[in-house]
Amino acid sequence: MALARQVLCLCAFVSLPLARAEPIRYSVAEEAPSGSLVGKLAEDARLTPAQLSARRARLLSEDGRQHFALERASGRLVVAGRLDREQLCAQSATCMLPFELLLDNPLQFFRVEVTLQDINDHSPVFPEERVAFEILETSETGSRFPLEVARDLDIGSNTVQAYSISPETEYFSVSSGSRSNGDKYLELLLHKPLDREEQAEMGFSVIAVDGGSPPKSGTIEISIIILDVNDNAPKFSQDGYTAKVLENMPEGSVVLTVLATDPDAGVNGDISYQLSQAMGQSDSAFVIDAITGEIKLTKPLDFEAAQSYELSVRARDGGGLSAICKVLVEVVDVNDNAPEVVVSSFSSPLPENTEPGTVVALFTVRDRDSGANGKISCALEDQLFFSLRPAYKNYYELVTVSALDREETPQYVLSVTAADAGSPPLTSTQSFTVDISDVNDNAPVFNQTSYTMYVRENNVPTAFVGAVSAADADVGLNAKVTYSLAPEAGAERPSCSCISVNSEKGHVFVLRPLDYERLRQTEVTVSASDAGSPPLRANVTVRLVVLDENDNAPLVLYPAQESGPASSELVPVSAEAGYLVSKVVAVDADSGQNSWLSYHLLRATEPGLFSVGAQSGEVRLRRPVTERDSMRQQLVVLVRDNGKPPLSATAALSALLLKDLSDVRLPHSSPASEDQGGSLTAYLILALVFVSLLFLISTAVLVARKACRSKELKAGHVLYAADTLQSGPADAAAAGTLPRAYCYELSLTTGSGNSEFKFLKPILPSLPPQRCAVGQGPREEQDFPGVPVSTEDMAPDSAGTLSAGQFNALSFN
Secondary structure, three states, X not given: OHHHHHHOOXXXXXXXXXXXXXXXXXXXXXXXXXXXXXXXXXXXXXXXXXXXXXXXXXXXOOOOOOOEEEEOOOOEEEEOOOOOHHHHHOOOOOOEEEEEEEEOOOOEEEEEEEEEEOOOOOOOEOOOOEEEEEEEOOOXXXXXXXXXXXXXXXXXXXXXXXXXXXXXXXXXXXEEEXXXXXXXXXXXXXXXXXXXXXXXXXXXXXXXXXXXXXXXXXXXXXXXXXXXXXXXXXXXXXXXXXXXXXXXXXXXXXXXXXXXXXXOOHHHHOOEXXXXXXXXXXXXXXXXXXXXXXXXXXXXXXXXXXXXXXXXXXXXXXXXXXXXXXXXXXXXXXXXXXXXXXXXXXXXXXXXXXXXXXXXXXXXXXXXXXXXXXOEEEEEOXXXXXXXEEOOOOEEEXXXXXXXXXXXXXXXXXEEEEEEOOOOOOXXXXXXXXXXXXXXXXXXXXXXXEEEEEEEOOOOOOEEEEEOOEEOOOOHHHHOOEEEEEOOOOOOOOOOOOEEEOOOOOEEEEOOOOOOOOOXXXXXXXXXXXXXXXXXXXXXXXXXXXXXXXXXXXXXXXXXXXXXXXXXXXXXXXXXXXXXXXXXXXXXXXXXXXXXXXXXXXXXXXXXXXXXXXXXXXXXXXXXXOOOOOOEEEEXXXXXXXXXXXXXXXXXXXXXXXXXXXXXXXXXXXXXXXXXXXXXXXXXXXXXXXXXXXXXXXXXXHXXXXXXXXXXXXXXXXXXXXHHOXXXXXXXXXXXXXOOOOOOOOOOOOOOOOOOOOEOOOOOOOOOOOOOOOOOOOOHHHHOOOOOOOOOOOOOOOOOOXXXXXXXXXXXX
C-alpha cells in the first residue's frame, strides 16, 4: 500500500466539459481488500462530493465489469471486488484497468486508468510433478538433461529466480538461464560418470524459488534410471515451431507437425511425442499424435479469448533420452463478432419545445474483433430531426437538430446501425423510441366561425338553445377546454345577462323568459380556454334570435275605446251603398303572421245596413238608408290576428243617420227631447257656427304645422334615425302591422260619402311620451314600437262624442 500511495493521483487537468485531455492515473496492488482506497477521484477531477451526487456520477468500463466503486459522499475511488492481476492481464508486463467517470447536467467524461501491481501470490509450478530420466551409464561428464522450466504466474521479481537440488548429490547439478531467442531453459548437468553397477537408480527434487518476500517455491521429483548404451538423444528439426490458425477452424484440424530424429537404432531410436501446455491454459485446446507428431485442435479457438498459445513438445526415444521444443500457435482473427452498441444514457420523453442540439442518448460502440474487423462506423437512418455526433473515442451522442412538434409526430423510432470494416461486414442495430411530451402551444379552435341559435319568446327559464364546441390539438390538461362568457370590452351596451354557457360541455341556456317585442336578438362572446399554463383561449360570437309567438292581442287605436259612450259617426240618409262611415284602426305588437289582422262585424243594430272590410277595417253602407232604419246605429267590430290560436279585440262605434243638419242631436240629449224642435234648431245653429269656426282654426293650425314640419325636415332635424325606419310600404305590409310609433289625425268633411282615407306623414313633435311608446328598453323601442293615438284634437270632456270640428280635424296616416 505504501507503493500505491506514492503513485496515486497522477495530476491531470480538465479541459472541455466533455472529457479530460489526459487520463487520471492510479495504481493499486492486486488482491487488495474490497473497500481499499485507490485514490481521491473527486479531488483529482476537481469536483466536490456534492457535484458527484447532483450530477449522477457513475463509472463505465468498456468490458462492462466494475472493478472499482465511487463513494459519492467522500469522492473516493475504492476497490469493488477481488482483483487478480493474473486473471485479468495474464503474463502482461503491465496491467492497466481503464474506465470512464461519467457525469450528467452537463455531460462530462473523465478517463481513469488504474495500474494493477503484482504481488507474490503464486508459487512456481512445474508442468509435471515427476520426471524420470533413463541415462546411459556411458554418458559423459557434462551431459545435460533438459527439464521443463517452472512457471510462475507472477511477473518481475516475483517470478522464478533460482533452482536448486535437494538433497544435494555429487552426480548432478542444476543449470538455468535464457537462450539467445529469449527462451528460458532448465537442465540437469552431469558432473560425475555414472556406474550402473554401483547405483542403478537415484532420485532427488529440483526446487524453483521466486524472488518474492517471503519467497515461494515449487518442486519437481526427478527419478534417474541408469541404462546402458543409448548414447544419442532425440533432436528436433527446429529449435522452435510457429503456426498460425484461423479462429474458426473446425475441431480436429491439424495445426502443424513436429519432427524429431534419433541416430540410435532399435528401441533407442524409436521416438514418441508428448505435449504439455503453458501455465494458465489447463483446458488444452490441442492434442499431439504420439507417433506422427501432428498437433490437432480439440475445440474451436477464439481470438477474443486468447490470441496465442505456447506449447511444449517432448520427444523421447526408446532408450529414455528426450528433447524439448517450443511450439507457438498464433490465432488469426476472423470477423465473427458483430459490433455492440451499449447505451449509457437515454432521455425519453422529450418536451416538444426542446431546443435543437439537445442530447437525447449517449452510447458507446465496440467490437471484440481486431484490426479492420474491429473498426466500427455508426450511422443513423434518414432523419430530419435527429443526428449522431461523435463524443469521445468510441462514444456517440444522439442529438436533436430541429424543432419538434408533438401534434405532427408524437413518437420517433430511431435506428442506429453500427458496422465493422470486415469482409463481409457485420452490423448491429440499436433502436431508440423517443416519445414527445406535450406543451401547451395550441389554442382551442371552434368548429364554427360563429353560431346562430333560436329560442321562442316566453321560453321556460334555463331553456337549452344549442351548444358550442371547440377542440384543442394538445393532450391532457393542455387539451381540456372550458367555456365561459367573455366580457365585451368597449361595447356600447352591456351584454345580455339572460344567456349562460355550461363550462364543461358548452351548452348554451337562456336563463329567463324573453319577450320578442322587447328583444329581437342579442349577441354574446363565448370564450374557450384550455387548462395549460399559461392557458390559451379563443372567442366565438353566439347570436341568439328570439322567435315571435302570438302573445299580444290586437290593440284598437280608433275609435278610442274609453269608459265613456262611443263616439258617433254622422251618416246622411241620402248616402248610397258603399258610403264610408268610419274606419277601425288596430295594431298588433307581434310580427309576421301573428300580426296580420282581419276585421269582422260582430253585431249591429241593423246587421244588413253595414259591412266591414276584412283587411282594411273600413265600415261602409251595405245598402242605402231607409226610413225604417233607426236613427242611432250601434256596431261592434271584431279585430282578430292570424296567430295560432288567434287573439282578438272588439271596437264599439255608433252612427247617426241624419236627413240634414237639423237632425243633429247633442250627445247627451235624451229621446224625450226630440219633441222640442224649436229648442233643438237653435242648438244646431250654434253648433254649426262652432264647427265652422273650429274647422277654420284647425285648417290654419294644420297648414302652419305642415309648413313648420317641412322647414324642420329641410333643416335636418329628424327625430328618428334612418336605420330605425323600415325600407318602405312593402316592409310594413310584410310585418302586418304599423311599423313605427306614430300619432294620427283624422279629418272627415260632412257629407263626404265617397271620400277615402288619406295617409299622411306622422306628426311626431306633438306625441305625448306616455302614449307614443309601447315597447321599452333602448333597443326594443327601435325594433318594435307601439302605435299611439294623438289626443290633441279630442276634447277629454266630450263624453265620448265627436264634435263637428273634431270630425274635420281627424286624419289617418
